[in-house]
Amino acid sequence: MATSFKTFNSDKDAVVTRNLLHEAIPVTGTIVSGTYADNNIKNYSHGMFQSVYDYPFLSSSANHIFDLTCGYAATSSLSGTSATHVQNAKKINIYNQMAQVLAGFDANGAIRRFDEDGDLTIGPKINEAYFINLTRLLSKDEIKKGSFSLSLGVGPLYSTPWANILTITDKSGSEGYKVNSPAGEYGILYATGSESFIDETKVDSLGYAKVGLLYYQAGIVVLSASAFGSLLDTPVSMSRIEGAGLHPSASVTAVLSGSAISGNCDDMRHRFQNVSFNNTTELNSTVYFCRVNNTDFNYSSNPTYLSSSQIVVKTNAGDIPVSYVTTVGLYSPDNELLAVAKLSEPLKKDPATEFTIRVRLDY
């Protein structure tokens, strides 16, 4: 009996595997601020956050790469209701929203504040923060632990931000991450840089200071405002008009309280030199082993295979039949084609050969 199908042995011919796929994601600061004259920055009328694209966002080629926003806790010293406190409620709302999602609630149902070292019971909190929300396009299933690096320009003057470079990493993230967040695993972000501009009292013996948190699965960076202020010998001037104009004082705390969220995001982007990380995609695969024995698939139903019903690759009945494989089709029990795999070149099949073709379907 002729047949063109071969049934899989469900016990032996299909296996489910799981693989992690990593991509290196570099984002250069010139994209974030400079190259496109901010045509790739989208602000919203609600003023709660700012979206950054990798190309002017009106173009269909643009990809949304991350969102920026900032906020502070209600208990922060920056919180207040005077005329100099711009968008005070929105900044608190943003902080609380991020905190309840990422840090969760305490035993009394109150929103936890971000904790500098991840020990929620004790220790300093991050009360003022910038948030970098990486899109799923970049972070995929999660950020690979230990791969994150962010370079910030922390030169004292607004006009020369790259005079000092602060490098922020999730060092030891592959082994030192935390699991007490409702949003998955997170690591502590450490800043390091030259002793010439970092306050040595703030760093450990290896020269690192805690400046934020990185939520791996959520793809969110919580960056303490201290990276621009108390960590440094000379706090930076965040404002475009240094020391005057926009803000009487251009310190990060003054800008955080006295400038709108969009303005804070602009100032943050101005000091954004590079960010790079590896993302992770979890691939669940089913591998089908298509076992082709020597007696299988030696003939073809290709119309060119026959000339007046005679097999063209044979002269005599005793010649061995030959066929060539270019495609593997996976079929349902009712003979419907569910998946197709193509070989990169034809594979010769005759009664003297047999092989196993591994077809992997990723989900």
Next chain:
Amino acid sequence: MGFLDNSGDIILDAVLTDLGRKRLAEGNGRFSVAKFALGDDEIDYGLYDKNATGGTPYYDISILQTPVLEAFTNNMSSMKSRLMTYSETDLLYLPVIKINNDGESALNASIGTYVVLVDETTVNYLKNSNTELVAGLLNGNEPQKGVKYIQTDQGLDTTALPSNTVIPPNLLESQYFIQIDNRLGFLYPGTGGTNAESAYTATTIDDDSIASYVFTKTGGDSVITEINGADSAIQGPAGTKVTFKIAASLSLRTSTYLFTQLGTPGNVDIVCGSNTLTAASYRFIDSTVRVSGISTGYTLDIPVRFVKKNP
């Protein structure tokens, strides 16, 4: 689709078909891979050169250099020719399926396709009470009233074997797939049938509206019968024949929408006896009906033209 890089190791480019994705999305367990088949759509076996100098290793040099296209996701566009398993290795002839272009099942001579007249107006314009539709014109409006049908014959189409030889059982096709665009028409018995309820029911209809009908020789219907006598398109030992008619879909019969969307103005007069449907007075949609032998794997695409007279 581009070609696959064939400069290094053999790689596999695997994708789910649109039907596969649909079944996966349904989430009801219908996405179940149970079997596989191998295809050779790109291969032209005419390039196999048994006279190549240098011997056997050079016979298929051209075939092995054939570039292979990336996978199509349309389930109807792949695996059109499948590799076959026969237990014997000494077969020299394999069966084919051919249109029986003769008598009541002949193609329309001037167009070279079967022409399905989709509504009563079109049928009546070409036929009056005293005439029957000529060869190749099928009554798609009321197929039970037409005597023309489509027939395919299967067997070893060679004069090297006498036609009175019995075809070996393993080369006798007893089960067929017939596929037709369900938006355009459906299958109707080639003989018999009394009304619209006599039409066959499709086994499956895929996401591209391609209806698949499965017929077996022992299935109780009259679609598949063994070929007896000389009225066969097969020159050698004959196997089975498939006969059916095509009924126009309700959409084609009652609306011009698909003719506007998919059709074209007529380009040749359709003649039936003394009646002529001029090219300017109708629109048509060209399609194919695919007949595939399930066990022997051979596939035949039958050209079909659906015709509707302009209002």
